[in-house]
Every structure is written in C-alpha cells, then in structure tokens.
Amino acid sequence: MSSIFVFPGQGSQSVGMGRELYETNAAARAVFDEVDEALGEKLSDVIFNGPADDLTLTANVQPAIMATSIAMLRASGAKVPEYVAGHSLGEYTALCAAGALSVGDTAKLLRARGNAMQTAVPVGQGLTAVILGLDIDTVRDICAKTDCDVANDNSPGQVVISGAREIVEATMAAAKDAGAKRAMPLALSVPVHCRIQAPAADAMRAALGAVKMITPSVPLISNKTCTPLTNVDEIKDALVYQMTHGVRWRESVLAMSELGITEQTEVGPGTVLTGLCPRITDKITAKKLEI
Numbered sequence: 001m002s003s004i005f006v007f008p009g010q011g012s013q014s015v016g017m018g019r020e021l022y023e024t025n026a027a028a029r030a031v032f033d034e035v036d037e038a039l040g041e042k043l044s045d046v047i048f049n050g051p052a053d054d055l056t057l058t059a060n061v062q063p064a065i066m067a068t069s070i071a072m073l074r075a076s077g078a079k080v081p082e083y084v085a086g087h088s089l090g091e092y093t094a095l096c097a098a099g100a101l102s103v104g105d106t107a108k109l110l111r112a113r114g115n116a117m118q119t120a121v122p123v124g125q126g127l128t129a130v131i132l133g134l135d136i137d138t139v140r141d142i143c144a145k146t147d148c149d150v151a152n153d154n155s156p157g158q159v160v161i162s163g164a165r166e167i168v169e170a171t172m173a174a175a176k177d178a179g180a181k182r183a184m185p186l187a188l189s190v191p192v193h194c195r196i197q198a199p200a201a202d203a204m205r206a207a208l209g210a211v212k213m214i215t216p217s218v219p220l221i222s223n224k225t226c227t228p229l230t231n232v233d234e235i236k237d238a239l240v241y242q243m244t245h246g247v248r249w250r251e252s253v254l255a256m257s258e259l260g261i262t263e264q265t266e267v268g269p270g271t272v273l274t275g276l277c278p279r280i281t282d283k284i285t286a287k288k289l290e291i
Contacts, residue, residue: 003081003263004221004256005097005289007069009088009247010188012270013061015050018068021075021291022048028071031103035067038104039111043067058189059114063107066093069268070106073097076291083228083261085221087273088152088192088247089113091239097267098216100235105211109204116203117190117243126191127168131159133181136250142178146171149194150246155279160186160246162194193246201243208236223247226255249273253280265289 021028022044032044046054047064055061070093073080086094089110096106128151131139136150139159143150148171152160161171168191172183191197213236219228224238226248253276256264264286266274277286 001262002083002260003265004083004085004261005073005078005080005094005265005267006273007084007086007090007093007097008065008266008268008270008272009086009090010058010061010065010192011186012268012272013055013065013068014269015052015055016048017064017269018071019048021071025071025075027074027077031071031074032067034103035063035107038107039063043107056187056189057114058118059111062089062110062114065089065268066096066106066110067103069093070096070103072269072289072291073267076289078289080218081263081265083219083221083256083259084216085252085256086223087249088223088242090268091220091223091242093268094220095213095216095235098218098220100213100216100220100232101211109207109211112207113200113204113243116200116207117192117197119203120197120199121190123189125165126163126194126196127165128160128162128186128188128191129168129172129184130186131161131172131175131180131183133157134159134175134178138178139175142171142174146174151191151193152247153250154247155250155276157181157279158276160192162191163196164191193242193244195244197243201240204243205236205240208239221252221256221259223249223252226251228259249276250280253277253284257281257283263287
C-alpha cells in the first residue's frame, strides 16, 4: 500500500486561487514571489485579481496553476509520498514537488511552453473538444478516419480530441453520429497534445536542454509511458513527447493501482483529478490535499 500526489492541468484555474494562502502563509507567499521574480512580472496579480481572460491565456495559466499547486503543497507542510504524477502541465508541477526542478525554473519552462504552444498554431486555426459517452477505442477509430488526434484519455466515456479546427469539427460530428452523449469544444486558446504542436515540441526540447533537472526524490508516473520514471533524460524525453501525443490519464491511474497505490491526493486548484479517479478504478481512494 502506497500513496501518490497528483497535480492538475489546464482548466482547473479560477481567478483568486491562492490569494488567501498568499496573505496568511509565509511558505505559500514565497512560492508566488519566486514565480513573479523568475518571470519578471507580477503574475500573482493576474492570478489573484484577473481578469479571467488574462489568466486563461495559455502562457499565463500554465505557470499560474503550477504556482498555486506548489504554494498549497508548501503551505500544508505535507511530505511528498512514494510517487507523483501530473496531468499535462501538471507533470512539471509534480517534478517541482519532487525536487527535480526549482520553482523558478518550472515557471520559466511553463511560460516557454505556453508561448510555444500559442505560436505553433495561429489563433482560430486549431480546436480542442471533449467527447462524452464513447469509449476510447471508438473515439480512436473515428479519429483514424478523420485524421484527428486523441489529446486526453481521461476516464471511461471522457476523451478529448485536438487538431486543426475543421478536422476536429468533423470528428465531433462523427462522434455524435456514433452515439456520443455530447461533443463540444473546450475553452482553450490552443489545440493541445496533437501533431500540429510539433514546433512547440522542438521549442520545449531546447528549453528543457538548457535547464538544470536533477533526479526526482520519488518516481514520476509518466503521461507517456504510464510507468514510474526517475531518469532525467527519460523524463525530459517524455515531456517533449507529450506536446504532440495524448495524455494517458486513465491508463496512468490503472497503473497506479497495479503498483499498489491505494490513496491519491490531488494538490492544486479544483477537483478534476479527484473526480476522475473513481470513474477509472475503485481500488484507489481519491481526495484533495488538506491545508
């Protein structure tokens, strides 16, 4: 029996997240201040006060979710357990929590990641959508016919697709014809985890090559392999890989169970991952971090 800390990705943000911790907890305040210093701007002001349109910009929301998650962890005083994992950008947060990256370097990497993703696909040319009510194999079959990419395999009956706008729209229509309960666009400024993010993958390979990463204190269960990783070169390769390939979250949670993990604690804003866990397995108890 073992435990894991999991860290959320984009979509878990809200204006005002972390503000109370900043005002009342020195450890949390130090995290937000370190992120502001690393980025050379008051990202914390956008996090705490908005406007929402500024917070949800990909280049802002990625370091913002990381900062809030690490601030919550530091404020809680909790010790990182036997494993960590993260959904998409949450992998960077997980590595920071496990001591593989400094807070400042993580913020810089996520700012670079957000900028690279936005630059790779001109505004309006890409789309990300969620398909509800179809299993992953059915969605993959549809995507194979439409030349679309599976961006997230989140849980049974919840699959995210991504790519060029016209291709995603055609895939949504095909999914509805196949019996999907819902097929709807997501409010993201860029298409995620798809082939047209190849330029962003190249940018992140360079960014990761220039940063100091050390062996994490505990293994990272990778979105790429669904296995525990500790080798720095393998981790960096997996972070580049995730730019153009889907997040295997459902499989990752099942792998957690096979490793003997019985408790999952979500560290960060929102409860997305806590909600997904019981839809995937009944062998893991999921909860939010108590602060």
